[in-house]
Amino acid sequence: xxxxxxxxxxxxxxxxxxxxxxxxxxxxxxxxxxxxxxxxxxxxxxxxxxxxxxxxxxxxxxxxxxxxxxxxxxxxxxxxxxxxxxxxxxxxxxxxxxxxxxxxxxxxxxxxxxxxxxxxxxxxxxxxxxxxxxxxxxxxxxxxxxxxxxxxxxxxxxxxxxxxxxxxxxxxxxxxxxxxxxxxxxxxxxxxxxxxxxxxxxxxxxxxxxxxxxxxxxxxxxxxxxxxxxxxxxxxxxxxxxxxxxxxxxxxxxxxxxxxxxxxxxxxxxxxxxxxxxxxxxxxxxxxxxxxxxxxxxxxxxxxxxxxxxxxxxxxxxxxxxxxxxxxxxxxxxxxxxxxxxxxxxxxxxxxxxxxxxxxxxxxxxxxxxxxxxxxxxxxxxxxxxxxxxxxxxxxxxxxxxxxxxxxxxxxxxxxxxxxxxxxxxxxxxxxxxxxxxxxxxxxxxxxxxxxxxxxxxxxxxxxxxxxxxxxxxxxxxxxxxxxxxxxxxxxxxxxxxxx
Numbered sequence: 001x002x003x004x005x006x007x008x009x010x011x012x013x014x015x016x017x018x019x020x021x022x023x024x025x026x027x028x029x030x031x032x033x034x035x036x037x038x039x040x041x042x043x044x045x046x047x048x049x050x051x052x053x054x055x056x057x058x059x060x061x062x063x064x065x066x067x068x069x070x071x072x073x074x075x076x077x078x079x080x081x082x083x084x085x086x087x088x089x090x091x092x093x094x095x096x097x098x099x100x101x102x103x104x105x106x107x108x109x110x111x112x113x114x115x116x117x118x119x120x121x122x123x124x125x126x127x128x129x130x131x132x133x134x135x136x137x138x139x140x141x142x143x144x145x146x147x148x149x150x151x152x153x154x155x156x157x158x159x160x161x162x163x164x165x166x167x168x169x170x171x172x173x174x175x176x177x178x179x180x181x182x183x184x185x186x187x188x189x190x191x192x193x194x195x196x197x198x199x200x201x202x203x204x205x206x207x208x209x210x211x212x213x214x215x216x217x218x219x220x221x222x223x224x225x226x227x228x229x230x231x232x233x234x235x236x237x238x239x240x241x242x243x244x245x246x247x248x249x250x251x252x253x254x255x256x257x258x259x260x261x262x263x264x265x266x267x268x269x270x271x272x273x274x275x276x277x278x279x280x281x282x283x284x285x286x287x288x289x290x291x292x293x294x295x296x297x298x299x300x301x302x303x304x305x306x307x308x309x310x311x312x313x314x315x316x317x318x319x320x321x322x323x324x325x326x327x328x329x330x331x332x333x334x335x336x337x338x339x340x341x342x343x344x345x346x347x348x349x350x351x352x353x354x355x356x357x358x359x360x361x362x363x364x365x366x367x368x369x370x371x372x373x374x375x376x377x378x379x380x381x382x383x384x385x386x387x388x389x390x391x392x393x394x395x396x397x398x399x400x401x402x403x404x405x406x407x408x409x410x411x412x413x414x415x416x417x418x419x420x421x422x423x424x425x426x427x428x429x430x431x432x433x434x435x436x437x438x439x440x441x442x443x444x445x446x447x448x449x450x451x452x453x454x455x456x457x458x459x460x461x462x463x464x465x466x467x468x469x470x471x472x473x474x475x476x477x478x479x480x481x482x483x484x485x486x487x488x489x490x491x492x493x494x495x496x497x498x499x500x
Contacts, residue, residue: 043076051106055099057084059091059111096288115203117290132248140253147176158223227339234372274361277331284314285336291376320347328462338374
């Protein structure tokens, strides 16, 4: 599953691109600046908490108002404020690391937020209040999905339009829908469940009446194309009657059923590619979400137990050029917030999966349950449920590994034999005695495998397959001798007989 580059990889963008980048500035909704940025509520949060050093985190579209907000807050609080602009990862996540560098004891997050649970700092969210035509939203939805007496509606809003959720709910009920359930915000908490099914979005709670079944409901999402919408589609495509999205910016209603099916089939294909991979890179995409370190250690252990080689990588904001530097890695798993775990771009050379998908791919029997779990706690619980923390006796475990090692693994994607468990080849390996070099060759099952200091290394094996391996040190060869060269000019070098 390796690949070769035929041209240099662009490791950075042109420096002039920064000056030419256009940032979409969200329209100001409310004329009252104090109300728009919730100055009074934010000041109350700071004063009641007794915080003395507060970080204000702004996304790019709200950065032009950062100075005004800081000045307005400073008049109502007895604390110093610091503005955080560019984040190490997604702007929807709370940047606790940058805040701690400033010695902040609290953080205020502005704009769209993923609402992932944090552990280090108290966080106050100012989600914003963007415009929406509620009458247009209701009209378009009733045209596409006429109301019936027994049709429940599940309403989910992007955080920037959450302020209008109750008004949308009332408008839908007046239009003839008897039951309209809303996803209430519960900032900074883990995912809730609907009838025992993980909801999928952190920081939201949904309570369905006893007489309402989720399978009979139609989901209406209010918000533009965004990671939030993608996460909703992945989690509920197969659980509800249908899914519609209303974009408040363009006032357009879209039925999302068909695109969701294609996306799920693509994710299922990536699961098989991850299953075939022998070297997996764990990309750290967050430093603030609760339980990210616990999940990292658990995934690393699962990869090792599966006979694969893990590498841990921290590269800041994810892009294809950065991951292209790790050619020997056949699959990447990104540990990020729930809305940034789904990387569906075709620009990447190798598949990028979520922790939930990795847990499924490493299971003995790959079973797709039409679920999409992003919460770290639920992924950890699923891993414990599928693999268990209390393994069987050591003898049974050894016999299982030996039997799996003998079984060949054929890829369902290509139909070819793949080496999906390279780290299990250290069993009964013999190293050729070679006094001339420290790099021996391991022989096992008729195959010559690369080793480093007597231990099998997948990275070294990948290097052996490359046609060009960089500058060679030529160890063991006779060194070249230096001698005095010619001096002078081309017309006549010193020591040469003059020719006339």
